[in-house]
Every structure is written in C-alpha cells, then in structure tokens.
Amino acid sequence: MNFLYPSFLWALGVLAIPVIIHLFNFRRTVKVYFSNNRFLKQVKEATTAKRRLKHYLILASRLLFLFFLVITFCQPIIPAKNQLTNNHTIVLYLDNSQSMSAQMEDKVRGLDAGVTFVRNIVSLFPPDTRYKLITNDFAPFSNSFKTKSEVLDLLTQVRLSPVSRTMQEVLDRVRHQGHAQQQQEVFWISDLQKSTLGIIPKALDSSAQWRLVPIRFASLANIFVDTVYLENPFAASGEKNVLRVKVRNDGKRDVDQLNLKLTINNIQSGAGTIDVPQGGVAETTFDLATGLSGLNEARISFNDFPVSFDNEFFFALNFTDKIKVVEIKKDNIPTPVEKVYGNKQVFTYQGFAVSNFNYNELAQADLVVVNGLNTVDPSLTNALLDYINKGGTLLLAPGTQPDVNNLKNLAQVPGLNSVPKAEPLELDRPDFSNPFFENVFEEKSTSLAMPKAARLLDLGGDRSAILKFKNDQAFLSLFNRGGKLYILATALESDFTDFHQHALFVPVMYRIAASARRSETKPYYTLRENLITLRLDSVNDDVPLKLVGKEEVIPGQRKVADRVFIDVPKFSVEQGFYDVVSQGDTVDLIAFNLNKEESLMEQYTGEEVKAMAGGGENISIFTATSSGAFSNEIKERYLGTPLWKYALLLALLFILAEILLIRFMK
Incomplete structure (x- = not known):
C-alpha cells in the first residue's frame, strides 16, 4: 500500500491530544457529603473500575477516529499494475463493424460502449499523451497522432461501418504507422468476432503493450x-x-x-x-x-x-445485358444455330461466312460457333486459339467431311480422330447430376426420348462428356483451355443427326451460351469484393462512370473493349442500391450487401485470443462488461485501487462507537 500524500502523516501527532486529556483530567473536585464512609467507599470502588474501562474504550475510539481520519487525507492506494509515463503514445483500435450494433448485457450498443471506453482511456493519461484512433474505415485521420481534444472530437464522427477487418489487417496498419523510438500501448476494442477476425498471429509485437478490451454481447441468435x-x-x-x-x-x-x-x-x-x-x-x-x-x-x-x-x-x-453470339460458317445460308439464337431479347446474333469474317469481332463475342467447316485456315486458327486463351467460349461443329489433322490444330485434343460415317445411334439420356443440366429439366424422366446422330469425330474417349451415345462414346464434350471449348461429334445436318430438331437442342445451346457470358452482372456483390465487371457498349471513354446511391461516388475504373472494370470503393459505399450512371444516363444497377461473415455472431473470449497470440506478458485483458465497470478497472490498472473511502468509513465508525459508549455505557 502506498500514499498519494504521505507528507500529511505528520498530522498523526494529533493522537497525543486524546492521551493528554485522558492523563490529565482537569475536572473540578466535587465534595460529596455522606453520613457513613463505609458505604461511600464501597460505591467508589465499584464505579471507579467501570469508569476506568469506559475511559479506555473511549480513548481507543478517539485515537482510532483520528488515526483513520489522517490516513484518509493521505489517500492510501494499492499500487497500479501499469504505470503512467510521460511522452506516451497510445494506439486505439475501435471496431466499428456492423456486428458492433448488437447490445451488451446492460442493453448498450457495442459501438456506444466502445466509444465510452475510448473516452475513459483518453481522460486517464497525462495531457501530453498522443493518441492514434484507428477504425475499420482506415480513415485519413488514423494516419497521425492526435491530442486528447482531437480524439474526443473524432469520436463524435464514428459511425457503424460496412467494412470488417481481420486482425492481421489491423496489425499491419498499426505496424505501418508505428514509431520505433517510442514504446506504444495498443488498446484493442472489439467484439472479437470469430468469423471476421481471421487468422490470429502466433505472436504479437513484443515492443508494444497490447490491451485487449473485448466487447461481450449477451447470448445472441441471428x-x-x-x-x-x-x-x-x-x-x-x-x-x-x-x-x-x-x-x-x-x-x-x-x-x-x-x-x-x-x-x-x-x-x-x-x-x-x-x-x-x-x-x-x-x-x-x-x-x-x-x-x-x-x-x-x-x-x-x-x-x-x-x-x-x-x-x-x-x-x-x-x-x-444480352449474350453476344458470333457464328462462322461456310456460307450465308441460315443454320440451326442462327435459329436457336434468334431470340433478340436474350441474344445478339451475328453470322459470317468464313470468307468474309473480320477477326475483330472475336473481342466482342461471348460465344463463337464454328459451324460446318471441314478445315480452318491457320490465321483463323491462331485468332480462335487466342480468343479461347483469353477466356472466350468456342463451340466447334464439324463439316460433313472434316479434316481431322487440320481441326487438331484448333481443338488441341490429342485423341481426336475421324470416324467413317455409320448408321445413326441414339444418344443416352443426360446425366442429371451434371452441373451443366442444373435447372434445365423440370422432370427428370428416365424415359426421355433422345435424338440420334451419326458420329464423324472420335473425341478421345471423354468419360465426362456432357452428352454421350448409348455405346458410351462422347457426342458433346467440354475442354477447358483458359476459356471453354465445346466440340460436337457430328455435323448439324439433317443427313447426320436430328439433334438440332429435337427438344433437347434449345436448352443445351442456351446453356452453352449461358456459360459463355464472361461479364455477367451478378445479382448482388458484397463489400468484401474488390472488382466489378460490367458490359457497356456505348460508354464514352473520356467520361468516368458514377455510382449513385445514398451518395455519389466516382470509383477507380478502366475500360477494355466493351467491358468496364470497376474497383469497389468499399470505404465510400454502403449496403443498398447504386445506379451506374454515364453522362446522366443510368446504364446498370448494382446491389451491395454486407459480408456474410459479419452476420455470424460467435465471439472469442479475451483469454482465447491471448492464448492463440502466444500468451506473452505484453498482452493483458480487460474483463469489464459495462462502461462503468471499465472505468473502474482502467483506473485500478493505471492509478491503483484507492482506499481512502474505507479509511473514512472506519473513522466514522469509531466516532460512532465513541458516541455510543458515552451514551449507553454507565
């Protein structure tokens, strides 16, 4: 135990006053006349013994009253575990993710409690202490140290953020902005959410003191x-x-x-x-x-x-957004491909004779169909290979007399061989467990009537083919080449197959086109994502796109052909809807949601985080579950436990004892 004002101990000299009064009783002698001295002597002996005991008890009460009164003014304390030092730098990380909107046991929002904790911290340290306040937004104000008044002002601006941070991201931020010359204390105020905290480092920086302040919620279900x-x-x-x-x-x-x-x-x-x-x-x-x-x-x-x-x-x-289909065919005669992709509400179809094809069309196409060609010249082969390698989708339907050696240069399937024309064989029913056929058939009937085809190409014994003949040979195969390459084993001619006349043809071709869509706008994005890809045909390269929602944002962006790649401005947008605006016109709509992990409310305890972070002596944990309890705990840690209240209580207790002794002890 220590005293804040030990110099006041000189006042213990007042303890001599009651002793002096007790030793020198200056009361006037009172004569008592009594007829029989024998009876007077007996009374005197009895009352003197009782009076002596009473005086001693009163003296003890007075001495103890004065002693504890003096001790009260000396302000005794139990020494603090952590000492305050001048020129200290304090880093304050305040988790303001959406999960901090949950309530603690005292019905206070986690973020409100965290703000109060920060106020308690900055009010405790010396005036020359400098603070760095870091929130999940990594806002510019977190780049430099602030005074107490500046931090208190910043706290009024803290709001719930749609951004969640892993522990490693925050540690990197603290380390990047640290000052090597000064030992830092880092107060980590967070709900320690398991789903967003990420991988916890096995050891924290030993040059800093880490103070974990868990925000503990009541038992929650979400x-x-x-x-x-x-x-x-x-x-x-x-x-x-x-x-x-x-x-x-x-x-x-x-x-x-x-x-x-x-x-x-x-x-x-x-x-x-x-x-x-x-x-x-x-x-x-x-x-x-x-x-x-x-x-x-x-x-x-x-x-x-x-x-x-x-x-x-x-x-x-x-x-x-329509799917762009380009067909390369031997002449300008309409084909089954043109008919199936003729739905102008879903597709933008263009058909070209191979002799009149502009290779620049490949860059704009989602799906390229090479239909009915027996050979493909080398320049077109190279252009198509480049298209596939960049993520494009190609459907190859051979001609009636395919040159396999030539087509191998394009298909790059080692097992590709030609097959003499034979009698058409019936196709086996689709494998409904194949993801290609997901949501294609309302009823998965085993008695489905299937088309027939005469095989012209051997696709190399593809065991995972999308469609097969009943003899287990591949009819339609998919090969991944950076992009997708679909190959049919027969020509789309009536003399070779009735597949293009069968009910199965349309859903299969639609599914191929659907898988080819490279820049599909998703129904929603999370604020954890970094990039959005949009397909916009008529966008002025010199005028940037805007995201207009609760606020107007101009994100980082770049345009390649008809695609625009937008960097998600996660610090500027919130969950909700944003119109994509180009020169005043709304060209697309984007929906943002919070990261799903933010909704998983399970928490680590402070002890668990400390154990996973190495359990070093430089890591300590605050156990307070309310604002008032935290205020008391941090004062005990840095100012010590004050005992003057107990000393004052004892002083009052002994003066009360003196009054009771005088009043009731005869």
Whole structure:
C-alpha cells in the first residue's frame, strides 16, 4: 500500500491530544457529603473500575477516529499494475463493424460502449499523451497522432461501418504507422468476432503493450439471408421465373414461421413463412410474375431482434445485358444455330461466312460457333486459339467431311480422330447430376426420348462428356483451355443427326451460351469484393462512370473493349442500391450487401485470443462488461485501487462507537 500524500502523516501527532486529556483530567473536585464512609467507599470502588474501562474504550475510539481520519487525507492506494509515463503514445483500435450494433448485457450498443471506453482511456493519461484512433474505415485521420481534444472530437464522427477487418489487417496498419523510438500501448476494442477476425498471429509485437478490451454481447441468435438466385438466371425479360432464397440460422434454437417479404421497386411482390433449424439453412421460393424488364431493385426483408443490421438483403434483377453470339460458317445460308439464337431479347446474333469474317469481332463475342467447316485456315486458327486463351467460349461443329489433322490444330485434343460415317445411334439420356443440366429439366424422366446422330469425330474417349451415345462414346464434350471449348461429334445436318430438331437442342445451346457470358452482372456483390465487371457498349471513354446511391461516388475504373472494370470503393459505399450512371444516363444497377461473415455472431473470449497470440506478458485483458465497470478497472490498472473511502468509513465508525459508549455505557 502506498500514499498519494504521505507528507500529511505528520498530522498523526494529533493522537497525543486524546492521551493528554485522558492523563490529565482537569475536572473540578466535587465534595460529596455522606453520613457513613463505609458505604461511600464501597460505591467508589465499584464505579471507579467501570469508569476506568469506559475511559479506555473511549480513548481507543478517539485515537482510532483520528488515526483513520489522517490516513484518509493521505489517500492510501494499492499500487497500479501499469504505470503512467510521460511522452506516451497510445494506439486505439475501435471496431466499428456492423456486428458492433448488437447490445451488451446492460442493453448498450457495442459501438456506444466502445466509444465510452475510448473516452475513459483518453481522460486517464497525462495531457501530453498522443493518441492514434484507428477504425475499420482506415480513415485519413488514423494516419497521425492526435491530442486528447482531437480524439474526443473524432469520436463524435464514428459511425457503424460496412467494412470488417481481420486482425492481421489491423496489425499491419498499426505496424505501418508505428514509431520505433517510442514504446506504444495498443488498446484493442472489439467484439472479437470469430468469423471476421481471421487468422490470429502466433505472436504479437513484443515492443508494444497490447490491451485487449473485448466487447461481450449477451447470448445472441441471428437470422440472415445466405444467398438468393434465379432458377433460370438467363431468362429473357418478361418471362416467368422463380426466385430461390436461402436463409441461415446462426442461433442455438429453431426459428418457426419466420415471415419473409419480397419487395421489387418498392412494391411488395410476395410474402411467405419459413422454418429455419438451429445452426442450419432453409430454402424458400418466390414466383416472379411476367412483365418484369429493365433494371429492378429487389430486397428480402424480415424482423429479427436484437441483431437487426442484416434484416434486409438487396439484389438487382436486371434484364438488359444480352449474350453476344458470333457464328462462322461456310456460307450465308441460315443454320440451326442462327435459329436457336434468334431470340433478340436474350441474344445478339451475328453470322459470317468464313470468307468474309473480320477477326475483330472475336473481342466482342461471348460465344463463337464454328459451324460446318471441314478445315480452318491457320490465321483463323491462331485468332480462335487466342480468343479461347483469353477466356472466350468456342463451340466447334464439324463439316460433313472434316479434316481431322487440320481441326487438331484448333481443338488441341490429342485423341481426336475421324470416324467413317455409320448408321445413326441414339444418344443416352443426360446425366442429371451434371452441373451443366442444373435447372434445365423440370422432370427428370428416365424415359426421355433422345435424338440420334451419326458420329464423324472420335473425341478421345471423354468419360465426362456432357452428352454421350448409348455405346458410351462422347457426342458433346467440354475442354477447358483458359476459356471453354465445346466440340460436337457430328455435323448439324439433317443427313447426320436430328439433334438440332429435337427438344433437347434449345436448352443445351442456351446453356452453352449461358456459360459463355464472361461479364455477367451478378445479382448482388458484397463489400468484401474488390472488382466489378460490367458490359457497356456505348460508354464514352473520356467520361468516368458514377455510382449513385445514398451518395455519389466516382470509383477507380478502366475500360477494355466493351467491358468496364470497376474497383469497389468499399470505404465510400454502403449496403443498398447504386445506379451506374454515364453522362446522366443510368446504364446498370448494382446491389451491395454486407459480408456474410459479419452476420455470424460467435465471439472469442479475451483469454482465447491471448492464448492463440502466444500468451506473452505484453498482452493483458480487460474483463469489464459495462462502461462503468471499465472505468473502474482502467483506473485500478493505471492509478491503483484507492482506499481512502474505507479509511473514512472506519473513522466514522469509531466516532460512532465513541458516541455510543458515552451514551449507553454507565
């Protein structure tokens, strides 16, 4: 135990006063006349013994009263574990991710508690201490040290951020901005969320003192939308479709009859209920009516308390981007390919005779179909190989008399060989477990009538072919060459196959085209992603695109042909919808959602993080679960435990004892 004001101990000299009063009782002698001295002597003996005991007790009470009163003014303390030093630099990391909107046991928001913790810290240290405040936004103010008043002013600007940070990202930020000449103390104020904290380093910088301040929430369960997707993602505008929604339960109890609401363009378009098992995922569907076209803002919403930051899920239903198909054929006669891709609401089709083909068209195409050619000249072969290597998709349907040696240069399939024309064979039914056929067939019938074909090419015994003959030979194969290469084993001519006249032809060709779409705008993006790819035909290269939502943002971007690559400005955008605007015209719609990991509320304890970080002596943990408890704990750590209140209480107790002795002890 130490004293803040030990010089006041000289006042203990006042303890002599009660002793002096006790030894020299200056009361006047009072004569008492009594007829019989014998009786007087007996009374005197009895009362003197009692009076002596009473005086001693009163003297002890007075001495102890004065002693503890003096000790009170000396302000005794139990020494602090951590000492305050001058010219100290303090780094304050305040987690302001969306999960910090949850409530602690005292019903205070985690972020509000964290702000209060920071206020307590800066009010404790000496005036010349400098602070660096770091939040998940990595805002410019975190690049330099601030005074106490500047930090308090910055705290009024802290808001929940859509950005979550791993522990390593924050450590890199602290290390990058550190001052090697000064020993730093780092206060880490966070909910220590398992899903976003990432990989914890096995050891923290030993030159710094790490103070973990966990924000502990009450036992929480959370419901959130895991994903949404269209049953037919390439349906044309106006066509009927089905929206599938997966909902996840992060809690330890089942959720029954959760009400979900679908809103499209601020008009409720559907509602339903769903049961979600504890720790599991449930799926439900919404029918999308016909007539939906253009750019559409859609959201799934529900009520889930107390964690409500993820009660809405945003996604865009855009029906503007068409798949560009280029067919290279032997002449200008219409082909089955032209007919199947003639739906102008879904496809932009161009057909060229091989003798009149401009190679520049390849850069604009999602899918290139080489149809009916027996040979491909070397220059076109090189252009097509370059197209595939850059991620393009090519469908090769041979002519009626294919030159295999020539086609090998393009296909680059070592086992490719020619087969003499034979009688047409029936195709085997599709493998419904193949992802290629996902959502293609409503009924997976084993009695499906299949087309027939006369095989002209041996595709090398492809065991994973998309379609096969009944003798297990490949009819349609897929080869990955950077992009995708589809090869048919026969010509699309009536003398060789009826595949192009069969009901299976359209869904297969649509699926090939769907897989070729290289720059499809996704229904939604998370704020954890870094890049968005858009296909925009008529964009002025000199005028940048804007993202217009709650605020207007000009993101980093670059244009290559008809594609625009946009860097996600994750520090400037929030969850919700943003119009892509070019020269005042809205050309696309993007929906942003929080990172799904942010919705997983399970937390590490401070002890767990310390153990995983090496458990060094330079790591300490604050255990306070409320703002008031944290204030007391940090004062105890840096100022010590004050005992003057207890000394004052004892002083009052002994003066009360003196009063009681005088009043009641006869």
